[in-house]
Amino acid sequence: MPFVDSPWSSPESTLDVGPFCAVCLIDENTGKDKIKAKCYLPIRSRPGGPINKNAVHAAAGGRGITRLKGVSADAKRKAAKHLIRLYTEMGEVAPESIYRVAGQVRPKSK
Numbered sequence: 001m002p003f004v005d006s007p008w009s010s011p012e013s014t015l016d017v018g019p020f021c022a023v024c025l026i027d028e029n030t031g032k033d034k035i036k037a038k039c040y041l042p043i044r045s046r047p048g049g050p051i052n053k054n055a056v057h058a059a060a061g062g063r064g065i066t067r068l069k070g071v072s073a074d075a076k077r078k079a080a081k082h083l084i085r086l087y088t089e090m091g092e093v094a095p096e097s098i099y100r101v102a103g104q105v106r107p108k109s110k
Helices: 017-022 053-060 073-089 095-104
Strands: 024-027 039-042
Touching: 017 024, 017 039, 039 053, 053 073, 073 095
Parallel strands: none
Antiparallel strands: 024 039
16 A cells, blocks of 8 residues: 655645545545544545555544544444554554554564
């Protein structure tokens, strides 16, 4: 999967609702009428674009997934598992808090 390491800024203000939700790890919208307020943790600047490493770190960081309110536990768990996979692909280990949200145990450091 292609990654970029450029400075990160959420694309929420530059994308329409559909494309914005497509770049997020969590989309809690139901039905056909989507709103941005139900899409969380963007990791790409545009649909189909590369994943931004800094966005992955932000999603896993102190103001990311562990601070989300009003998001189902199942959606958080799925997003946390996705973050763990992304960290692995980046050659890194996700923070302990992400493993807890995913219901997994963080591997021991080498």
